[in-house]
Amino acid sequence: MSKKILVLPGDGIGPEITAEAVKILNACRDAGLDAELEEALVGGAGFDAEGHPLPESTLAKAKAADAILLGAVGGPKWDTLEDLSKRPEKGLLGLRKNLNLFGNLRPALLYPQLAEASTLKPEVVSGLDIMIVRELTGGIYFGQPRGIEERNGERVGFNTYVYAESEIERIGRVAFEMAQKRGKKLCSVDKANVLEVTILWREVMNRLAPEYPDVELTHMYVDNAAMQLVRAPKQFDVVVTGNMFGDILSDAAAMLTGSIGMLPSASLNERQQGMYEPCHGSAPDIAGQGLANPLATILSVAMMLRYSLGEPQLAARIERAVGKVLDQGLRTADIAYPGTRQVSTSEMGDAVLAAF
């Protein structure tokens, strides 16, 4: 049966970058991928058209899809919305939660062709290849109770950082399995010297470890992890952590490569249904100018082919095509430097297509 792919361009540079990724998806269909594409609105675009960042029709299509390609959401236009539940981000969070996409894979990979882009010294980052596995549907992002209320004559804001054993176990298994396929090292990040919820986290990781005897499990406090990412990032293979710490550490790790415009991500549920999106944001300041780098979104398509569509060979073809284009010296503005040839968003997409 034909697979269903839902494309959600979103806001800012979202429409431009997904357009290039769709070119590649169509090339995959020409190469034998049996898939149908559909498009829908999310984020600020959803709010503008239907008054909600996650319109019901979009959610219905998302639930029916095998895989979702998301551009990016958000922008200053919607930042002043008083009602937090209407903000573009809630479209994204709603998709994650409603589709139960608890397993967020965020690779931080340094492309040798782009080594100079890193702010870190070459010897510190050359060959960097970290996979951050972030829990995406629990923790403080979704914990109840939450809100702002009056207590003793003043306002108090509160959120709840909460994990159940079963939630920790399922993300733990994703991470252990990922480590088995990679360098067999798993570092679980917590703050077990202060937070009870992460004491439970650490306990569950330790309980799972004997089932994966080929994986070496270590634990690190989150403050130390932030430090070690700067000091010696190559010590990491797979990192597993909760929603909030994962948000922070994956962005830091991504930036170590100096080219966040290159980094894809996947968010999976238990049936391998997935949402795929670039790690970067909607970059409203450069939207519509052909300056955006579509490679993270194109590489997100590769992740989609590998994790949700069972097409690892097409995935590898896309990744090789991206490598070739970099070898040719083509660069969008964010990764350009003297001696390379700067191209626009669509020129970059076309170049990958030609190399595919």
Added chain:
Amino acid sequence: MSKKILVLPGDGIGPEITAEAVKILNACRDAGLDAELEEALVGGAGFDAEGHPLPESTLAKAKAADAILLGAVGGPKWDTLEDLSKRPEKGLLGLRKNLNLFGNLRPALLYPQLAEASTLKPEVVSGLDIMIVRELTGGIYFGQPRGIEERNGERVGFNTYVYAESEIERIGRVAFEMAQKRGKKLCSVDKANVLEVTILWREVMNRLAPEYPDVELTHMYVDNAAMQLVRAPKQFDVVVTGNMFGDILSDAAAMLTGSIGMLPSASLNERQQGMYEPCHGSAPDIAGQGLANPLATILSVAMMLRYSLGEPQLAARIERAVGKVLDQGLRTADIAYPGTRQVSTSEMGDAVLAAF
């Protein structure tokens, strides 16, 4: 009246590094500082001697002191203590909470003499001088309810991230005032697109801003802040944030300098009573070998003189002495490199004393 200084050597390298700092404190007394020194046990040392990481006698002395100099707490010896309330860290957290030391100042300063120690490219970090102002007695570190309990047949861990307006306001004022004395730029870090407690945080910072018209206030999400610290750290002057985000970001910022063995910190309450400690930990692996760098602790004494003892000139003398010693090429193991002269912990202390 004579000032009271309480010295808490703590665990690991704590006793070695505080011993060097005490040499400098004594030199300050010779130079006119009217102060009495006393010592007490905390952390693992407190637990071993009295069964508690913050013995009552220590807490009483701490409350009576004008300033506290802390070495470091913790080590593998106590990591397996089942009862979290007996862990060395709880000694530190107990001091912070009981003395109401809500204002944590964590400078990340790159010493030009040590520029090579950074893992970042020189142009990215040269001249780096950030002050992180971290809220230290609230937020998720102390929020109730907290714990691990059975719910629906499985264990659930939970903590509460909570701030009242008044707590946000008082740390905000510390940060605005700090910015006024420095580069007049304040960046408040939150996650206001997801967490209600930080929506309130942002609101309070915005409310305070008009009272400090000479300070430029900006806001940044914590994931972006982690990224920007790696990408372009010199964009920051003063950063203000909550307890947990501050823990993570201050360690990342410290590591940008490559020499965390150089960085002091101060934790202050409303009456400028303060606890002063190096940013680094207790480093049990090198304890007792004369390898530890005492400079962060010595520079913590300088902060103490400036913020709690009203002796800015003595503070500046210490800072100049440290600069001179670095100029002389003396280095402890952590910051040594070819062409410098490696010295022991006590040799370093003596050198600062000679240069004072």
